[in-house]
Amino acid sequence: MKHSPLVQGLIDAFTCLPGVGPRSAQRMAYHLLERNREGGRHLAAALGQAMDGVRQCERCRNFAEGGLCPVCADSRRDQGQVCVVSSPADVIAIEQSGEYRGRYFVLLGQLSPIDGMGPRQIGLDQLEEQVQAGSINEIILATGTTIEGEATAHYILEMVAGTAVTVSRIAQGVPMGGELEFVDGATLAHAFRGRRPV
Amino acid sequence: MKHSPLVQGLIDAFTCLPGVGPRSAQRMAYHLLERNREGGRHLAAALGQAMDGVRQCERCRNFAEGGLCPVCADSRRDQGQVCVVSSPADVIAIEQSGEYRGRYFVLLGQLSPIDGMGPRQIGLDQLEEQVQAGSINEIILATGTTIEGEATAHYILEMVAGTAVTVSRIAQGVPMGGELEFVDGATLAHAFRGRRPV
Numbered sequence: 432m433k434h435s436p437l438v439q440g441l442i443d444a445f446t447c448l449p450g451v452g453p454r455s456a457q458r459m460a461y462h463l464l465e466r467n468r469e470g471g472r473h474l475a476a477a478l479g480q481a482m483d484g485v486r487q488c489e490r491c492r493n494f495a496e497g498g499l500c501p502v503c504a505d506s507r508r509d510q511g512q513v514c515v516v517s518s519p520a521d522v523i524a525i526e527q528s529g530e531y532r533g534r535y536f537v538l539l540g541q542l543s544p545i546d547g548m549g550p551r552q553i554g555l556d557q558l559e560e561q562v563q564a565g566s567i568n569e570i571i572l573a574t575g576t577t578i579e580g581e582a583t584a585h586y587i588l589e590m591v592a593g594t595a596v597t598v599s600r601i602a603q604g605v606p607m608g609g610e611l612e613f614v615d616g617a618t619l620a621h622a623f624r625g626r627r628p629v
Numbered sequence: 630m631k632h633s634p635l636v637q638g639l640i641d642a643f644t645c646l647p648g649v650g651p652r653s654a655q656r657m658a659y660h661l662l663e664r665n666r667e668g669g670r671h672l673a674a675a676l677g678q679a680m681d682g683v684r685q686c687e688r689c690r691n692f693a694e695g696g697l698c699p700v701c702a703d704s705r706r707d708q709g710q711v712c713v714v715s716s717p718a719d720v721i722a723i724e725q726s727g728e729y730r731g732r733y734f735v736l737l738g739q740l741s742p743i744d745g746m747g748p749r750q751i752g753l754d755q756l757e758e759q760v761q762a763g764s765i766n767e768i769i770l771a772t773g774t775t776i777e778g779e780a781t782a783h784y785i786l787e788m789v790a791g792t793a794v795t796v797s798r799i800a801q802g803v804p805m806g807g808e809l810e811f812v813d814g815a816t817l818a819h820a821f822r823g824r825r826p827v
Contacts, residue, residue, distance in 0.1 A: 433699045437679045438692055444675035447668030449660045455648070460679070461718045462647045464692060465737070468680045470645030475676035477642035478661075481635045482669040485662055494636055494662060501631045520659045539663070 438464070490561075492537040492554050494519050502526075502534050509533045511568035515558070515587060517541055517575060520612040525573065528619035533571070536561075541579035542586055548579075550586060559590055571626055572600040575611050588629065599626040636662065688759075690735040690752050692717050700724075700732050707731045709766040713756070713785060715739055715773060723771065731769070734759075739777035740784055746777075748784060757788050770798040774819075 434442065438460060445456035463471035487493070488500035491513075495503075502508055502522070512533025516522055522535050538553040550556060561567050570587060574580040584600065591598055601622035614622075632640065636658060643654035661669035685691070686698035689711075693701075700706055700720070710731025714720055720733050736751040748754060759765050768785060772778040782798065789796055802820035803812050812820075 435683065435692055435694045435699055437675075437682045437694055441675045441679040444668075444672040447661070447665055447672055448657045450653070450656075457721065458648075458718075459646045461716075461721070463645070463676075464679065464683055465716060465718070467645055470642075471676050471680040474642040474645055475673045475680065477635075477639045478669050478673035478676070481639040481658070481662065482666045482673065484635045485633065494633055496633045496635055501633055518659075518663060520656075520663070523655065523659070 487539075488537075491535045492539055492557070493522055493535055507532075511566065512571065513558075513561075513567050513569070514571040514573050515583075516573050516611065517580070517583075518612070521573065524612045524614060524616075525619055525623075528616035528623070530620040530623045531571075533569070538574070538583065541574065541577070542583040543579045553583070555586065555590065558587070562591055562594055562596055567596055570596055570598045571623070572598065572629075573611060573622075584629075598629055600629050601626050685737075686735075689733050690737055690755070691720055691733055705730075709764065710769070711756075711759075711765050711767070712769040712771050713781075714771050715778070715781075719771065731767070736772070736781065739772065739775070740781040741777045751781070753784065753788065756785070760789055760792055760794055765794055768794055768796045770796065774801060774815075 433439075441460040441464075442453065442456045445451055445459050446453060448456075451459070463474075484496055485494050486496065488495035488503050489498055490503045491500060493500040493502065495501075498504070503510070509532055513536050514525065514531060514533055515536045515538065516525070517538050517540065519537055519539075522537060525531050525535075536554070536558050538555075540548050540553045542548060542550065542553060542555075562570075570591065572584045572587060574583045588598055601619075611619075631637075639658040639662075640651065640654045643649055643657050644651060646654075649657070661672075682694055683692050684694065686693035686696075686701050688697055688701045691698040691700065693699075696702070701708070707730055711734050712723065712729060712731055713734045713736065714723070715736050715738065717735055717737075720735060723729050723733075734752070734756050736753075738746050738751045740746060740748065740751060740753075760768075768789065770782045770785065772781045786796055800823060801816070802823055803809065803816065809817075
């Protein structure tokens, strides 16, 4: 089937979304063109604004629009308790469990020197500054159980050695080799309650 | 979970897509923000251009960018053979079968006076002009077997009465490769009534 160029361009562009192949992309393009052009224009505007306007939180590297993310800006959250995660999607998964009242530190990656991901690339220098400044009482490691996650956890343990910071790790219910963002909220809540000093 | 406003706006905007609920929308937004901002900007541009630039073909009402759609502009297609369908998505389905070499007429709806869809709203005045002008030899009805589809087919039959235009309807029956036990009763009844000597 030969679509007109703009339609074909839209179908191709939709395949950048996760889980969207050529058939779903075609269905999405046709749906918007046939039934919801206003929704399509709105999506275009929201995409443009978010891609350019969403930056990193100055304190935790999570998504933020200027200065601090909603969690770091929330004075009701315990700003001395820091949960270290790999990605913003992990923050969502933990927030949805409703268990955790501290803040986060988002690595945006894992320690993997072979892929060019050293401590600085995943912001560990920034975390170290916060540890040195004495603003952190407790670090909770939620970096996953992959080899890279273990390496990252190990690096952070070394980093805080000799300081008053306690380090624990979420333990119960996280399946081995599982991606944190796909774990259900109840399991994550268990994992937080069952954290153990390391 | 409180997302920052631009992120939340993007998640909400994604739910205008068919089959995309809040969870998938969140996954899409985070995927683009974390891993593919360039893809997100590209999608925004493609959406904006398509929503404003895709119009109707002057001859068949299918999607087109100026003047005629790719099928109506293709001189190798039989422009005197017209398949009448409800929506542009039906055109895609028929094109993908690779069987049909005529052109289309896209109603963008079905005859349903109670919903304010009269003959003019679905372009039947335009089809009648083409019939009167003598540019159509054959009409193939593919408007579906709903009550509205039947009404539309009936209206078109009356329209061409007294002209030289032949009217046929795509066969209704058991789908190819389909297990008989999963075919609904109405379809089976149709298949029996439409049986042919072999």
